[in-house]
Amino acid sequence: MPLFERIIRAGLAKANGEPVKRSKEAELADKHDREALAKKARNAAEEFIREAENGDDSTSDDGSALGTNKFKATATSSTLLSSSSSFPAASGASDEDDEDESSASSPSSLSPPTAPLWAGNSDNDKIVYAPDSDYESDGSETSWAQLRADECVRSEVSRSHGMLSGLGRAELLQERSAGLVAGGDLTNKRRLRNGRTLHHQREHVPPKPCVVEIEYPAGDPSAADGFRLWGFKEGKRVYKLDSPYLAVLRANLVKTAVGLCYIDIAAECPPQIVTVPTPAAIVSPTDQSSLPAPGAASATSAKPPVEPAADLATFETVTTATTDKTETTSSAAAAHSAQPAVESSKSAASVSASDKSAQSTTAAVSKAVPPSLAPPTLEVNGMFAIRPSALGGLGCFALKDISRGDHLLVERPLIRTNMLHLQEEIDRLTPDQRAQFDSLTGYHPDPRVSRDAQIWTANTFVTGELEGLFVVASRFNHACTESPAQNVGYRYDRQLGVLTMTAVGRIKKGTELLISYGKSRRMLHERFGFWCLCSGCGGDMYGDEDPASVQERLTEEMYKRIWS
């Protein structure tokens, strides 16, 4: 379960005094405790068995007591050991009581393990079983289990937070630079202080500035100019930069980022992403005859649909002009820099005549950047193009004036499944489909999850009981209700198995097409990892305040809320 969901659930449940489903860590901790109890019980049982085999007379003196104790010990041992399965089946427990107890303590009654059912007997320090036939465990009966779960969640938060902020590494770098700890030679590296203080989780530590280590091939001090904290993206701090060394940095991106910050170079270096929507998957809902057969939905082909509907007929391949120098953010830029250049050149070969200017711009930009960093070539369906967006990464922009009710896109899912079966579905993708999947932006609240899971989490649409991932629809950015308005609605048709995007108002050529991911800014941040930059929800309500500090402050507020 995602971290935030766990935290929120735990918090809500705690507030309401409701039982909390324990985390995996708590389960492990319980298992550890159970094993300790099992050991104890085994010793007790062995002792009893030894006593019984030695013909201890106390049986006849107090047969029932010993019988009960003996039974308790053995039943307990065998039950407890059913999880560790190292204790031989207990003997000498064949009376009626025993059968009752045995059935009550069969392994199935412990599935899932319910540690709170066990308690130490303070009188004889033996483990006793206190079955209650009406009792159904939900795994959260005792406060220690609850506490342990909370503790696990708490450590989870601080761990994740440590990863989010990179503070651990920042501190290490700082200590290294101060000569407090041993480390590599920093003399050829520039360090940048961003003046940030530590988050409240670490308040006991005196605040220190965060240090970013960046390697500059040129070694020129002025190369550090222009860096500033922009915010958080995909679980990492994002720094914007505007440096004369961009070209060099671009070529050395991996070396440069040093694992601490992800450098957003979208303004100068366009995303290396080629989205090739499946023509067969994009048809008019009125032209259902041309819908591809299920399963063949996403076969990649450069051919247009056989009989495309009028409004979606023109499949243009547009080389997007990406000389836009505005400060756009793009996770795609770094995440997808490995996109094979061949894709770009392949698509570039089919540039439509209608976009000659874009082509010439592309040619100019191509000269300036290495082939692997050539501008994106994006295939669109005639109604919109996919281009870098000021909101973040790529977005969809109207290529013509659009009227209310116009269908913009009808798309079949590349994958329709749930998290449980995601891997199987991914494994079934063809290499082309896999490349389409990989090209998407990923985010997951827990940065440790796989990139596949991140992509899935950040891009899926609810499609009935399952979720669907659509390669083109995934490029629609979010807006709240006011300007820039959400101007596109979508609906998944379960019978046809297609997602339809429809204009919900008049849209002028060039306007970004925006859908709604949800209403709450906090939800957007927690679920998708971004603070909405649209003005509708107050993304711009902070006036002159530096966006970096706004985002940092909001993040801190979120953590405070989680912790309170």
Ligand SMILES: C[S@@+](CC[C@H](N)C(=O)[O-])C[C@H]1O[C@@H](n2cnc3c(N)ncnc32)[C@H](O)[C@@H]1O
């Ligand atoms: C489903 S993707 C949308 C397409 C994405 N821009 C891309 O390049 O692939 C969702 C991501 O887009 C960005 N995004 C979408 N709407 C945004 C908004 N209103 N403000 C800021 N970022 C936004 C966020 O990074 C979010 O995680």
